[in-house]
Amino acid sequence: MISKKIIITISVLFFSFHLFSQKDSTKVKTKQNLIIQEGVYKPLAPAKAAFYSAIFPGLGQIYNKKYWKAPLVWGAIATPTYFYLNNNSEYKRYRTAYKLRKSGFQDEFTNDLGEVTVSLETLERAQEQLRENRDLSLMWGVIIYVLQIVEASVNAHLIQFNTDDNLSLKPSFVQDPILFDAPKIGFTLKYTF
Template identity: 35%
Template structure:
């Protein structure tokens, strides 16, 4: 009984001593690393002429809301500007085109409606041919191109909102602190729920500096 108890005491002392030695080595390595980093900062030449470019998320958001693509330029993501311009250009083109067709068929529909329900009106179609269309046929085309135009307005609004969200999220990601100065320490641990039967283990410590 005494021999097993003494063996446990010796083992515990060796275990604690190894942990202390490990901590001392880690502390010494960390101290040397700090000294070396401080020395490197002192010896590093400072360029006072070049200021660090700082991105402010709310500035990027406001600029994108004012002028689509301006926030992407502010975030220095120049490759996104042609995408934003293309999305806006395509939707604006469809808005103008569908609105012109809507206005043209609406004028013809009003003319046919004022004549009679069965009267036909000559309308130049998109292929250049002239067709006789009734008021009901013209009404269908008016409704179609009005929906197309309004849908293009809605898509343009979505693109505008996506442009703002993209500028805001990108600015936040660029200002998020992703430091590599993270250390992981492995230390021995000892818990004794029962004095006569201690439990040995290991403890992991993840430190963010």
């Protein structure tokens, strides 16, 4: 039992040394061995974007200067909100009619002659369906709200990455100089930093 603890402790210590040996990606060394700050890294920018999006949907996208995303977020939030409000009002309407009919009073689905246009079973089924639709609209609204917060935070993280042309992949096709007549297919991948 002691040997397992020692092995685990040694392995954790061994692998933890690699965590501190990473270099800062925002600093570049020049030929004179001077360190020049290439870009300003803002560690709180993703948290600010997420906070702004949590306060008001779309504000995190505006903070990230992705102005075109804000109307998309507003439309995405407005759609389930509309369906939630519509289904909730219809649910209340059918619920009130159901309660009145069960109490023996006249409801909106009974005409002046006392004829019932909607049966009691239909009122029950309509309530169930409208409540389910209302709850689904609420669920989708919450999912979209959380996703727009996550999107603003991830976008703020990605804005800070170095996207220099030196960080690109360049595929090239090389012909075999010995067997020029026989076609060969190959793939070479070159990357530079």
